[in-house]
Amino acid sequence: QVQLVESGGGLVQAGGSLRLSCVASGRTFNTYPMGWFRQAPGKEREFVATIVWSGATYYADSVKGRFTISRDNAKMTVYLQMNSLKPEDTAIYYCAARPSIYSTTYYLNPYEYDYWGQGTQVTVSS
Numbered sequence: 001q002v003q004l005v006e007s008g009g010g011l012v013q014a015g016g017s018l019r020l021s022c023v024a025s026g027r028t029f030n031t032y033p034m035g036w037f038r039q040a041p042g043k044e045r046e047f048v049a050t051i052v053w054s055g056a057t058y059y060a061d062s063v064k065g066r067f068t069i070s071r072d073n074a075k076m077t078v079y080l081q082m083n084s085l086k087p088e089d090t091a092i093y094y095c096a097a098r099p100s101i102y103s104t105t106y107y108l109n110p111y112e113y114d115y116w117g118q119g120t121q122v123t124v125s126s
Contacts, residue, residue: 002026002115004095009120012085016124020080022095022117030073031101036080037110038091038122045094047108049080058106063089085124092119 008020020036035050049059049069057069068081078095096113107113 002029002032002097002099004097004115004117006093006095006117006120009093009122011123011125014085014087014124014126016085017081017083018085018122020082020093020095020120020122022078022080024076024078024095024097026076026097028099028101029076029097033098033100033103033105033107034069034071034078035096035098035107035113036069036078036093037096038089038093039119040091043091045110047110048093050106050108051078052104052106053102054104056104058108082122085122087124087126090122090124092121094119 003025031053033052036048039045051057051069066084071078095117097115098113
């Protein structure tokens with residue numbers, strides 16, 4: 001079992017920055033692909049970024065160049081650094097884990113992940 005707890009959301013003005021954190025439990029966390037997704041009101045949950053065990057990353061086009069995903073395996077934490085935030089980034093952000101040990105595949109769909117955090121709200125004002 002893996003438990004995920006997100007933090008770091010809040011209210012920020014357009015152009016500002018936030019850093020989200022996702023703390024995981026579970027001995028094999030370090031080997032799992034991890035992802036960040038977001039869901040705005042009335043919309044489907046959408047892919048934001050993913051990172052595999054080696055540190056390789058992949059981003060949605062809408063956040064490329066503005067967001068950075070990283071992981072600190074010693075702290076069992078995945079981060080999402082969000083810069084140049086826009087009002088359209090407003091959503092609940094979720095951390096997710098897929099228990100595929102040492103996989104280097106980029107998983108982009110929510111149904112491909114087995115474990116989810118409770119979400120953290122990010123609101124960007126114009």
